[in-house]
Amino acid sequence: MDINIQKSKLQNQQTIQITGSKSESNRLLLLQALYPQISIKNISNSDDSVLMQKALTSTDQLIDIHHAGTAMRFLTAYFSIQKGREVTITGSKRMKERPIKILVDALKTLGADITYLENDGFPPLKIVGNTLNKKEVALDANVSSQYISALLLIASKLENGLELTLKGKITSVPYINMTLSLLNEIDVKTSFIDNIISVKPQTSEIKPCTLTVESDWSSASYFYSVIALSDVGKELTIASYKEKSLQGDSVLATIYKKFGVTTTFLDDAITLRKSSSVETKTIIKLDLSNAPDIAQTIAVTAFGLGLECHMIGLHTLKIKETDRLVALKTELEKLGAQVEITENALHLKASNKITTDVSIATYNDHRMAMAFAPLGLKTTLAIKNAEVVSKSYPQFWEDFKTIGFSIT
Structure with missing residues (x-):
């Protein structure tokens, strides 16, 4: 199943319940x-x-x-x-x-x-x-x-x-x-x-x-990306999360401050808010040795905002569902990005142009499909074999429709 995402706009004040980690x-x-x-x-x-x-x-x-x-x-x-x-x-x-x-x-x-x-x-x-x-x-x-x-x-x-x-x-x-x-x-x-x-x-x-089981922080990353790519003032609540998490990907709350996103912890949920814009000369530098699964999301967020991004600690990505470093480079370059990779790192150069109507290959990798989806706030794109999201997040496309994405 392939899907098309028309350029969309986030609906405010939504709450999404995400499945357990x-x-x-x-x-x-x-x-x-x-x-x-x-x-x-x-x-x-x-x-x-x-x-x-x-x-x-x-x-x-x-x-x-x-x-x-x-x-x-x-x-x-x-x-x-x-x-x-x-x-x-x-x-x-x-x-x-x-x-x-x-x-x-x-x-x-x-x-x-x-x-x-x-x-x-x-x-x-x-x-x-x-x-x-x-x-x-x-x-x-x-x-x-x-x-x-x-x-x-x-x-x-x-x-x-x-x-x-x-x-x-x-x-x-x-x-x-x-x-x-x-x-x-x-x-x-x-x-x-x-x-x-x-x-x-x-x-x-x-x-x-x-x-x-606490809800999955890796799945939360796609909503962090959505808020980062949205206008200042937009916010979204996702459940069920706790401040003292066992999951390494909870570092998202800290990392996405670099993208102007603040996290407010509630009783069993978090509210994400785009609190400030990010200067295009900002360079995002991260060591993701302890949280490599969120690298794809972060790379796409940085690209969508026109920011330079350098990530290390990515050596385990080569033996995942696909070689995620090669896959990221290939698909980002379709959209107009300039990307360099090594065995352990990815460097994305700053660019303010996004090629429209691009078809993103997913390589049987759920995270490729979900990481690129937030770009629907910036451009029209297609996601190939979109059903691959069921590997970790079966309700993903329904939840994206709920928050305002135009998906066919």
Whole structure:
């Protein structure tokens, strides 16, 4: 499904309810599978979380997680400790190109039985559940936090717990802290000192508890972009959010001050307001090592405002649903931008011209579709394969219509 966005104008004083965080939901779903005493409220309705739930409750030998990268990493760890069960876990063509060797090697070090079925280092995998009785393993600290979280989520079920040493400078710390915080909420004992993370084995029963998932801050980024691209005085309320968030992408509230957007925290929501315009000579400089998923949104916001933008800490974007750095460069240049990329960075030059009637390719990447949508406030454009948003935010286009976007 392709959609067309006619040049639109934001309607003021709207409130949008956003689904629960995909990152929190998928972590809690795995913990619930290990500890059925856990109840969860406000679970994400994203494709990724639906696939995660389906895989965790399936009795089939073949588990297909399609494009769901988080599910691939977390389920690889989960099935490694399901003693006596054999599964094959596979995914889409792109998933078979996304590396998983770092996680598989770590699990094998702990005693897991995992075999590559096609190409070494990549899915699909055959996993025979086993008792993992070793506790010490080391990883490079700059790898995807999903590898680290996958190990931490199963750690309390290992005979001797886990001692994970991270070598070098740690990236995506907020996602690691999110995982540890959720473990602590169910009374699993953890510590994170210097570069060593320890998780104690859970020898007693987990007490019954209900955990509520906060709404997804990555999804909030598109509304921050909308407000940034709107006139001074425009505002929008989105729910349900809290000031002390576990999600690294909550840094949006700070970053978007650079774009003239203020955030007011309410009881369970936030109001975004365009409080000031931004001088075109402003240069946006950011290190997104701890929040790489919002890079696409920020790049499009800066382009829409005619600002120069330089972002580093983006090395993990090359192994996402697509190579997001190449995809961003390609699509922004269609619109008239000048973009330079490296393995780790993106530099956008200032420009006050936007080419109209451009068709944006999405590369099976939900964030490409959603990041470019706010430009509908500045120009007419088309979004190819727009249904890809269901991976994380199924109601996205309906919510954009609600706030005033003209979409056909």
